[in-house]
Amino acid sequence: MKIVLLGAPGAGKGSQAELIKEKYGLPHISTGDALRKNLKDETELGLYAKSYMEKGLLVPDSIIVQMMKIRLEADDCKNGYMLDGFPRSIVQAEFLDKVDTLDAVLNIEVPFDVIIERLSGRLSCTCGAIYNKATHHSDKCLKCNSQLYIRADDKEEAIRNRLDVYTETTAPLVDYYAKKGVLRTIVGAETIKDTFKRVQVVLDQISSRE
Secondary structure, three states: OEEEEEOOOOOOHHHHHHHHHHHHOOOEEEHHHHHHHHHHHOOHHHHHHHHHHOOOOOOOHHHHHHHHHHHHOOHHHOOOEEEEOOOOOHHHHHHHHHHOOOOEEEEEEOOHHHHHHHHHOEEEOOOOOEEEOOOOOOOEOOOOOOEOEOOHHHOHHHHHHHHHHHHHHHOHHHHHHHHHOOEEEEEOOOOHHHHHHHHHHHHHHHHHHO
């Protein structure tokens, strides 16, 4: 089973990815992870990417897609995978079409006002744990007892900027995959559990066809 997770920042892709990985055993692959590994291993692609990042420039699609091609050729992807954060643009989607055939693109749809409320209330920890002010009434992390903080990109102005970027560059993928007949829209404004129930319906249908 080969799927892509789409959705605006704060739509809950990360939470759903963890649940999908646990239930269906699909490797969770993100552009960020592939980029960090290439940087850490100082691969040729990683060094190219670093040269752009050091200048404050975006890493070109040509480098990102080569990294992702190598990652998708790994042994753990032979029986399927779950892509999160890739493709981010039509150019990247067209590249992916040449590499593989997707079973489904899950578009987790959440109104922007709900996303702003979610993210602006988010508290982060250096250990990676994330909480929300609405349910976590402390400034300490439950896992490591460190001081929690609000990330700069979780402030309202930054959130709105991120959503603008998403609308301009990534949202067109919804139409792209709808025309290909693989788009499945998942209502994601409720709880993580409720959203995952809807995800399961789609993935179980795919599994039954394999």
